[in-house]
Amino acid sequence: MEDIKYVFEVEKDDFVRAGETSSKIKKTLRELGIDSSIIRKISIATYEAEMNIVIHSLGGQIVLEITPGTIKITASDRGPGIADVELAMKEGYSTASDRVREMGFGAGMGLPNMKKCSDRFCVTSSEGKGTYIVIEVDLKAGE
């Protein structure tokens, strides 16, 4: 098997550790020798996904999977889910509380940013159950 898989648990409301997972993922990709522009895209997308779990969810996990052709990030949480995914994809739409916004988060750019940073992006969510996001970035030929 040439694939590699890492699982990171992300706690809700843990703003002190928030960002650790995306940092670890970035470091891993750096060690693998992935092109730095791809690393940047993945880390921005992962950071957004991680912050979403911290701010909005009841907790969840981020999984990094690497094959020689693709990098795949899967972010899943245990709820409460997004009521209207289409609306959430709109830039500037946010359900974050004022408190969270004061801290500089919840600008309503999370999902749109993740999409921008990925080659394939998919978000599914069911209310009360949780949200499941897949971000894929292809490695350029010759990498």
Added chain:
Amino acid sequence: MNDMNEKYFHSVVLNEDRCVGCTSCLKVCPTEAIRLKEGKARIIGEKCIDCGECIRICPNHAKSAVTDNIGILKKYKYTIAIPSLVLYGQFRSNVGINEMLTAVKKVGFDEVYEASIGTEIITNVVKNHMLKDNKIKRPIINSTCPATLRLIQIRFPELLPNIADIETPIEIAARLAKVETAKKTGFSMDEIGVVFISPCTARMTSSRNPLGIEKSYIDGVLSMKDVYGMMLRNLNNDKVDVMTRSTKESLLWPITGGQGEPLGIENYLAVDGINEVIKVLEEIEMDKLDGLEFFEGMACVGGCVGGPLTIENPFIARSRMKALSKGLPNSAAGEEEIKAQIEMYKEGFIRLTEPIEPRAVMRLDDDISKSIKKMEMIKEMLKDLPGIDCGVCGAPTCKAFAEDIVKGNNRDEVCMVKSMKSFNNGKA
């Protein structure tokens, strides 16, 4: 001793006789560039960014920097000293700048040239040219700290285009001094030796192996520690030449914030200490610092006043320099002068004209599928290692230990802790 045949030159070296193998330096190295081998803390040359953290921490003073010695003055017909501005913070407050500069000259130089001119020019060019050009990537990152630049090459290659493409104050001063002196004295450029008196290990490296320029105009680098003693003997306030042209701003320049502050903008960020610089660069790389115009990252605590080759404590030096700055005039370059400086930058005389390339020394293998295999092996090994990063095996962390084995760089060392009874109990 350090292997001088390495392709990449670094100036931090190990004095083996003094090293007791205590692992202190292993832990503080921000790039994990040190391994204990046969009980001695050896440096992996390509990973060393010359930040000097190991020099500072070593209780036995076994780490130092290669610098030139005073004999280098004999190689030239005319010699110019450029002391780092940090020098002004190394003496008691009753010693004036002119007295210090006179003492430097008496060490054996024909002339002393201050670095202040370089700081003035950089501020003027960044403020009046770079910050006014929206095509230049933001945040603009200062090019002054060579350890920060080398860190960016290794860990933040995406930020290389953000580095201000202007030379350092010392290099600018060296260029101006050499050209002026050649005109004044008739000596050729080769006959004039410009010697930098350095608080900085990384600056030593960058004069031999410059980043962003083809060749440095600095011909030699003396450690401030070495020159300090010679200067002390020469201090004498009876016969003092009035030499200083320093301004308030130039004296504050080597102190954290001294580069950002005179730019007259609100959204600059000044950070010191290599680990804090790493953390903030992480944020910048992830686009988290919206609207940041200028980033001043200094590897040493306090800025250059905290350089590993200084004598005085950085906080004491800082307070002295602030006090000295109060007696100096404000910088007051006129419009014409600034225009001429920007022109000099555009012509390339004080500009970084060569690309600064990324250096992927952190990668496991050049081939990505091999990298993945190696990473899988590391992951497996880590399951079996204690994870306490004790350093006894010679690697700074358990992960580094596993990496070394997978990369084939470690064939002899084993994990002692793994077999210890107390550890096994702990794990169970």
